[in-house]
Amino acid sequence: MTIRVGIVGISGFGGGEALRLVAGHPSFQLVYAAGEGSAGSRLADRFPGVSPKLAGLVIEKWDPDRLPALDLLFASLPTGTSAAALARVPTSVRIVDIGGDHRDAEGWTYGLADVWPDRIRGHGRIANPGxxxxxxxxxxxxxxxxxxxxxxxxxxxxxxxxxxxxxxxxxxxxxxxxxxxxxxxxxxxxxxxxxxxxxxxxxxxxxxxxxxxxxxxxxxxxxxxxxxxxxxxxxxxxxxxxxxxxxxxxxxxxxxxxxxxxxxxxxxxxxxxxxxxxxxxxxxxxxxxxxxNLGKGAAGQAVQNANLMCGLPEAAGLEGAPIWP
Amino acid sequence: MTIRVGIVGISGFGGGEALRLVAGHPSFQLVYAAGEGSAGSRLADRFPGVSPKLAGLVIEKWDPDRLPALDLLFASLPTGTSAAALARVPTSVRIVDIGGDHRDAEGWTYGLADVWPDRIRGHGRIANPGxxxxxxxxxxxxxxxxxxxxxxxxxxxxxxxxxxxxxxxxxxxxxxxxxxxxxxxxxxxxxxxxxxxxxxxxxxxxxxxxxxxxxxxxxxxxxxxxxxxxxxxxxxxxxxxxxxxxxxxxxxxxxxxxxxxxxxxxxxxxxxxxxxxxxxxxxxxxxxxxxxNLGKGAAGQAVQNANLMCGLPEAAGLEGAPIWP
Amino acid sequence: MTIRVGIVGISGFGGGEALRLVAGHPSFQLVYAAGEGSAGSRLADRFPGVSPKLAGLVIEKWDPDRLPALDLLFASLPTGTSAAALARVPTSVRIVDIGGDHRDAEGWTYGLADVWPDRIRGHGRIANPGxxxxxxxxxxxxxxxxxxxxxxxxxxxxxxxxxxxxxxxxxxxxxxxxxxxxxxxxxxxxxxxxxxxxxxxxxxxxxxxxxxxxxxxxxxxxxxxxxxxxxxxxxxxxxxxxxxxxxxxxxxxxxxxxxxxxxxxxxxxxxxxxxxxxxxxxxxxxxxxxxxNLGKGAAGQAVQNANLMCGLPEAAGLEGAPIWP
Amino acid sequence: MTIRVGIVGISGFGGGEALRLVAGHPSFQLVYAAGEGSAGSRLADRFPGVSPKLAGLVIEKWDPDRLPALDLLFASLPTGTSAAALARVPTSVRIVDIGGDHRDAEGWTYGLADVWPDRIRGHGRIANPGxxxxxxxxxxxxxxxxxxxxxxxxxxxxxxxxxxxxxxxxxxxxxxxxxxxxxxxxxxxxxxxxxxxxxxxxxxxxxxxxxxxxxxxxxxxxxxxxxxxxxxxxxxxxxxxxxxxxxxxxxxxxxxxxxxxxxxxxxxxxxxxxxxxxxxxxxxxxxxxxxxNLGKGAAGQAVQNANLMCGLPEAAGLEGAPIWP
CATH class of the missing domain: 3.30.360.10 (Dihydrodipicolinate Reductase; domain 2)
Known part of the structure; x- marks a missing residue:
């Protein structure tokens, strides 16, 4: 099963870490990347080490009304900027909001994945913890x-x-x-x-x-x-x-x-x-x-939440050991 | 008035900062420097930026029984190693112990200079705070x-x-x-x-x-x-x-x-x-x-204490502004 | 195919990076880890983020005459200390020497893998470049x-x-x-x-x-x-x-x-x-x-060399994107 | 002799280091500070460790036509922005331009002070080296x-x-x-x-x-x-x-x-x-x-040049030893 994934906020640190994890995930295929500062660039221009198979993907300007066919969207936008836009994303697209706009919002589940995995499984709208x-x-x-x-x-x-x-x-x-x-x-x-x-x-x-x-x-x-x-x-x-x-x-x-x-x-x-x-x-x-803070504190937990939402093994794409030193 | 100063523990960070402050002090003249690892070296070998007038001073092996004529000694030794040795220093030599051996010791005054300057003035044995x-x-x-x-x-x-x-x-x-x-x-x-x-x-x-x-x-x-x-x-x-x-x-x-x-x-x-x-x-x-931690937390406070002990202006040699950035 | 792997020099930075890469490699199974400073410790004591399946492996004192059954050994020892010991490892064990002792040695091939992959394939003794x-x-x-x-x-x-x-x-x-x-x-x-x-x-x-x-x-x-x-x-x-x-x-x-x-x-x-x-x-x-310097400059290139030596896909276990920021 | 000093570009790193050195200089008195981002602030708001005697000086918006009585001006402005403005400063005010606009300009002397001190002495317009x-x-x-x-x-x-x-x-x-x-x-x-x-x-x-x-x-x-x-x-x-x-x-x-x-x-x-x-x-x-780069590479050399321009001892205000560690 291949899950078509989008990331919005790719120029930021959370979005960049999401890209790294999505690129290494066995079931995810990145098909959409959007960002403010970097719209129009190829992924390889912003991330010189990105996998060759993603290098040519062009970063788009974020527009929730013009999305390609997606199964899953990671949103990593500054707090205060994502609520209205994410409301326009079709409900068929699962969303993990890494930003701070939905942690107490109706219709969204708080994604403290290590504590409450069962509440996350199968949900379509997860608010990632700060x-x-x-x-x-x-x-x-x-x-x-x-x-x-x-x-x-x-x-x-x-x-x-x-x-x-x-x-x-x-x-x-x-x-x-x-x-x-x-x-x-x-x-x-x-x-x-x-x-x-x-x-x-x-x-x-x-x-x-x-x-x-x-x-x-x-x-x-x-x-x-x-x-x-x-x-x-x-x-x-x-x-x-x-x-x-x-x-x-x-x-x-x-x-x-x-x-x-x-x-x-x-x-x-x-x-x-x-x-x-x-x-x-x-x-x-x-x-x-x-x-x-960019792993469990942002993109790592977001992928863990996405795994739970999609019925994948919870640790898929997250087995990498920490870097030392 | 010129005060003849010694520093023991010159190879460490506290001793090094004491050297910097003593070298720039209007009333202090460094006449003795001792250290373990650096005994036998010239000051300029260890501190390439030291003032030319101190460059040739040879670092000696620390021996409290073989001190030159001194008015003031800064001791910056690892905690546990200085009590016996400092007891052998003549009482005519004022001591500021930057190390931790005398903060609760009889005959020593605790040198929290900004809070209790009057308790320090005129004393001969000051234990610098941690x-x-x-x-x-x-x-x-x-x-x-x-x-x-x-x-x-x-x-x-x-x-x-x-x-x-x-x-x-x-x-x-x-x-x-x-x-x-x-x-x-x-x-x-x-x-x-x-x-x-x-x-x-x-x-x-x-x-x-x-x-x-x-x-x-x-x-x-x-x-x-x-x-x-x-x-x-x-x-x-x-x-x-x-x-x-x-x-x-x-x-x-x-x-x-x-x-x-x-x-x-x-x-x-x-x-x-x-x-x-x-x-x-x-x-x-x-x-x-x-x-x-090396200023007020060690050598800076030690010089402030020494100023108080010696009846000098409290801020002598300590007027330098912080480094930014 | 599972390849039984050992790492000697696990306490150093090169050995630690080799551990991270071996643990994430689809065909490698770590069965032996040796180090000087850390002998007797469990891997998890030295590497708190190590995979649970390796956590209990006890680090041994390095002794080339007392190896378990191994297919492949990564040696990451200080230059000057490995030549005699590695000569005692059975020829059935492939070796990548990350250290500097064999880069001009008879019987060893210089492993500049991106330039000369064909010279490395199938070889049993590879000297990793500095x-x-x-x-x-x-x-x-x-x-x-x-x-x-x-x-x-x-x-x-x-x-x-x-x-x-x-x-x-x-x-x-x-x-x-x-x-x-x-x-x-x-x-x-x-x-x-x-x-x-x-x-x-x-x-x-x-x-x-x-x-x-x-x-x-x-x-x-x-x-x-x-x-x-x-x-x-x-x-x-x-x-x-x-x-x-x-x-x-x-x-x-x-x-x-x-x-x-x-x-x-x-x-x-x-x-x-x-x-x-x-x-x-x-x-x-x-x-x-x-x-x-620890990737292509040490353990990354070592794994690439090992892949070539063992007939595995050259990039196996090495697909991870760089960390940013 | 007290020399009345101004600094323009006080919010930048070069201007900040000039402030530190001017504040500790025995013959300089800071009477004017100007900056873009910080105009209207007191010096103490931007430099919490500044000497109490300068703390209340208000940073002004840079305007070469509205200067107080000055003997010496340090200009630390981005390259390309200072030529026109500095041309309006009265010739009675000596200038050291730390920025890059006058290093090859007519009427300005290149201030490589350690090499050509004699060319600098007595001059009124010095371009500090990059x-x-x-x-x-x-x-x-x-x-x-x-x-x-x-x-x-x-x-x-x-x-x-x-x-x-x-x-x-x-x-x-x-x-x-x-x-x-x-x-x-x-x-x-x-x-x-x-x-x-x-x-x-x-x-x-x-x-x-x-x-x-x-x-x-x-x-x-x-x-x-x-x-x-x-x-x-x-x-x-x-x-x-x-x-x-x-x-x-x-x-x-x-x-x-x-x-x-x-x-x-x-x-x-x-x-x-x-x-x-x-x-x-x-x-x-x-x-x-x-x-x-902020010492000899900018403000330190600028003060050395100013000392030469003003007939002061070349090292005045510059005797401080380097910080270690």
Whole structure:
């Protein structure tokens, strides 16, 4: 079975990673690529290493009313720009929205694939989680599901590589010389990913109100996210590790580790690493989650969702090991 | 007045930064340099950009019993290696110990210079704070002094550039290819700097017991520390900024800022930047402190301490602005 | 057909990349891994993202007299340490030596796979080219074969990422803080790769004497090599591009490009990019070659050689596109 | 004597470094700062570490007809944008143009300060050399002056940190994620700095025609330039080192070294390092020059020129040692 795939937002980092994964997928055939800045170019002009069989495909200007015959569309557009356009895509085309417009939208399913695969199977409209939520929620889910931490009192200190800020289109804050050798906290107490995380924490804890503090930081590296979450709970480190091991038993992409995870462990892959350090006497559980922000945090999870939507093996096209060093 | 200065540990990063600052100091004359790996070399062999007037000084093997006539010694030795040796240095030689052996030692004064300058003036034995404590305590001190946060419930998530791990001498964990594009949490719940921080928090809060969670992270950059501290308190952001502004009024090196501080703001300088974001309804104060780990976190603070010890202007030799970009 | 594969030198960067490629290869099964520093560890301890089916394999101490049943061995050992040991491996085991001990050795074939695939097919002992020669010779081969440049007058200015220096085992010159934000020329007029390059240039130009100047530089990045070669010749840019296009027609891994190639184009892949800029009036041809030093410059080319040795499709296990960004 | 100084182009990297050096200069007082993007901001808003005595200075929109009383103006504007405006500045105001518009202009003197200090003293209009010429010509000048190399046959392979590309104003090619872990050759055979270099080579060799090949490369680091020049000549390495030692005897900023120089040796300083490796039998001299592209390559040399113009000590305000690590 060959699934005809389109990608919109191909000039951005999420779209580019989707291209890499789609090109290597055994059941996907890329037949459509669209982007703003790169419309009119051949794929090989933008991606010199692209497979020869895709090299000549011309990038089109994104127009939901002029799509070729497609089975599946990956949309990686800036938040705020995709809702109206994606509404015009025929329902026969499955969509994974890597962008942020549908994570709380009617008719769309939230695609936290490692936690809720059964809710995704067979669906036609999946909203991919944000990169920070992907790292954070993967670490917290087992603890919340088991009631090992209080959902009302969670502090998340998150650190992301700079590709997480998007390709920028001219923002000198993300220029090399401004960003290199610099560590930048931002969006304190009001980051756009907070409601998504709070909402999902509540679902994971059967409706208890979430209380969340979230501080993201830009780290001078290209890829990778580490979320360090400080929670209240009386479980031991061992109990947390066991809970996570049981929660993710048989799941292909989450690795539970007794060492603090490093971002490079996940680079270029769809893996997530979670670990825990607890001090029951102090009512403290530290939960850590690592993902590649463009892998599990974007295109990797999107392909995993697409596999579930299409009834393919969940790990199809996602078996590649991380790059080291 | 010319003060005859020695530096021991010149091959390390802290010693190297001390050399740079001593060379540019209007009252200091370097007459002695000692190091393990570099004994026998001329300073210019190790530091190709060193001033011509110091270029020919030969680095000696460290021996506290064979010192030239000195007024002041900067010691930058690995923790655990300096206590016995420094005890043999004549009391006529003032010492700033940049290493970690004397921060709780009898006869030594803790040199948190921006907070307690009067305790340092005239003293002969100063223990320089660790780099993480320097960043963290500078941000917390005004809040603790004013009672705006609870000393018993402080979570510090700290991020340091890799020079903070020392020069390594062969640990491939700190090799370029292992460290670059990697973010590494370590020392969870048991980092060596915790007691120093807890002790000082208690002093700053008039003896109330400190409750401290501390998680350091290695960030792929050479210099810089950001400490993000999550505290309990009902003050507003404005109140915290005012408290810090008043606490540091007239102090030359601490800048209170209403934007989240970035590590690059301090690179190459002895500056510290502090800022705050609070949400009184949630009983939350986020305190942020930025320093250069080799500046305020090591050699810069050491020179500031030496200035105070010697009765010199506090900012002598430390006026240089940070490097940007 | 399943080929039983061993890797020796698994703790180093070349061995680690070989592991990643072997794990994703459709015909290879890893049955043996050996390393110095990591003997006794499970693969998952050293490579947290390794496939679950390999996670439990225990790394052994390298001993050529105690090998399991193997069809193929990748050896990635420091130059000077492998000749005696590899001589003891049974001839029934095919060997690709990624290290430098056999590039001019009797009984071994030089594995410049994109240029001389037919000499490699069916052979049992292949010496993988060095990383600098891989980048340089791939760019020069078409020009030399066509007589478009003089073999006696070639200046190669090469730049490599720091993983090219190996994992170091504690050399602080390759520590993060010493290497980051630093560009380092080394080995002027006497680099160990010069004879290998000169020898191959002579073979490529039918025996004419090679005259080669070679200057390598360490660049603060993890992966990637660019060789910029300044040659004497009267061909136009177009003629050089045509010659390369014809020379590599049908070859799967070499891309001829009319833009100067960037190292990131190849990262994580076995691709090589070559380009040319010529000024016939000045008797000048600039040839550029880009590879990933751990891909085409080490493990990628090793797998390509192994495919040729074993009669497999040349690109088996090597189709993955480069990582971007 | 206090010299009233203005800086135009304060938002860029060259202007920012000029600010740092002017602020620390014993005879300069900054009274005027102008910039496009930052007009209306206070200096402290753009430069959080700026000295408190300059913090409140408001950045103005650049208008050569509305200048305050000034003795000296540093202009750091994009090439092509400054000629008309600077022509309107009163002749009583000395100007150092860090930009590229006047390097071959009537009425302006080329400010290669380490080589021709006497031509600069007392002048009112100095065109600062470009960053690549500064690195290259400082290495070549002694060889050309002594006739040790042929001016008609010089190949310069140059590598620059990314701040050399300017602050970009939104060019995603210089964004962090596109530039990091990437090495990029550009401007082959037609870089804008070539005529400046060729012209100066001819002056240095008493009018012999220059033949120059120049290839710049962007290296993933913030600051630093290394020029590696391949020349024809029969001198030994020792002879070249001696010639350079004699040529720069007594000059404060050029260091002749028998090791290949590394870019980090110069970071944050106005130093230049030169070295040589020769093979007389092959008629080859390799000359290497290292500078900080924002130091000797821009603002450092500009201050040195200003010192010469104003009759101040040549090294005033420039004594700071490089930053390491």
């Amino acid at each position: 990169c920070f939520p992907a790292a954070t929620l993967t670490a917290l889910a087992p603890l919340l599901a088991e009631g090992l931490i209080e959902p009302g009192n969670i502090i998340v200190d998150a650190k992301t590589g700079i590709s997480g800020a998007g390709r920028g289109g001219g923002d000198s804050r993300f220029g090399y010389a401004d960003s290199n050798e610099n560590l930048v906290p931002y969006g304190l107490l009001r980051h756009v990913h907070m409601p998504e995380m709070a909402r999902t924490i509540e679902r994971l804890s059967s409706g208890s109100a979430a209380g969340l503090v979230f501080t993201p930081h830009l780290v001078p590296m290209t890829r990778g996210i580490l979320a360090t979450a400080y929670c209240r709970g009386r479980a031991t480190t061992e109990r947390c590790l066991e809970a996570a091991g049981a929660f993710y038993a048989g799941r292909p992409f989450v690795r539970v580790t007794d060492r603090p995870p490093q971002t490079k462990w996940a680079t270029g892959s769809n893996l997530a690493f979670v670990s825990y350090a607890a001090d029951p006497e102090r009512n403290l559980v530290v939960a850590m989650g690592v993902v590649d | 780099c993480f404590p320097a960043a963290t305590l500078t941000a917390l001190a005004p809040l603790l002094a004013e009672g705006l946060i609870e000393p018993g419930n402080i979570i510090v998530d700290a991020k340091t550039g890799i020079s903070g791990a020392g020069r390594g001498g062969g640990d491939s964990r700190f090799g370029y290819a292992d460290s670059n594009e990697n973010l590494v949490p370590y020392g969870l719940l048991r980092h060596v700097h915790m007691p120093e921080m807890a002790r000082t928090i208690e002093r700053l809060s008039s003896g109330s017991a400190a409750g401290l969670v501390f998680t350091p992270h290695l960030v792929p950059m050479t210099r810089g520390i950001l400490a993000t501290a999550y505290c309990r308190g009902r003050a507003t952001t404005e109140r915290c900024l005012e408290a810090a502004g008043a606490f540091y009024a007239g102090r030359p090196f601490v800048r209170v800022t209403d934007r989240p501080p970035q590590t690059k703001w301090a690179t190459g300088s002895n500056l510290a930047f502090v800022s705050y974001a609070a949400d009184p309804e949630r009983n939350l104060v986020v305190a942020m402190g930025v320093v250069d | 990383c600098f020669p891989a980048a340089t010779l791939t760019a020069l081969a078409p020009l030399l074969a066509e007589g478009l440049i003089e073999p006696g007058n070639i200046i190669v200015d090469a730049k490599t990422g720091i993983s090219g220096a190996g994992r170091g085992g504690g050399d602080s010159r390759f520590g993060y803080a010493d290497s980051n934000e630093n560009l380092v020329p080394y080995g002027l007029l006497r680099h160990v790769h010069m004879p290998e390059m000169a020898r191959t240039i002579e073979r490529l130009s039918s025996g004419s004497a090679a005259g080669l100047v070679f200057t390598p530089h360490l660049v603060p990045m993890t992966r990637g090599i660019l060789a910029t070669a300044y040659c004497r010749g009267r061909a136009t840019t177009e003629r050089c591009l045509e010659a390369a296009g014809a020379f590599y027609a049908g070859r799967p891994f070499v891309r001829v490009t009319d833009r100067p190639p960037q190292t990131k184009w190849a990262t994580g892949s076995n691709l090589a990019f070559v380009s040319y800029a010529a000024d016939p009036e000045r008797n000048l041809v600039v040839a550029m070659g880009v590879v990933d | 960053c690549f010429p500064a690195a290259t010509l400082t290495a070549l000048a002694p060889l050309l002056a002594e006739g040790l190399i042929e001016p008609g046959n010089i190949i310069v392979d140059a590598k620059t940190g990314i701040s050399g590309a300017g602050r970009g104003g939104g060019d995603s090619r210089f964004g962090y994620a596109d530039s990091n872990e990437n090495l990029v050759p550009y401007g082959l055979l037609r870089h804008v700095h070539m005529p400046e270099m060729a012209r100066t080579i001819e002056r240095l060799s008493s009018g012999s025609a220059a033949g120059l090949v120049f290839t710049p490369h962007l290296v993933p680091m913030t600051r630093g330039i290394l020029a590696t020049a391949y020349c024809r000549g029969r001198a030994t390495t020792e002879r070249c080192l001696e010639a350079a030692g004699a040529f720069y005897a007594g000059r404060p900023f050029v260091r002749v070294t028998d090791r290949p120089p590394q870019t980090k040796w110069a970071t944050g300083s106005n130093l230049a390092f030169v070295s040589y490796a020769a093979d007389p039998e092959r008629n080859l001299v390799v000359a290497m020059g290292v500078v900080d």
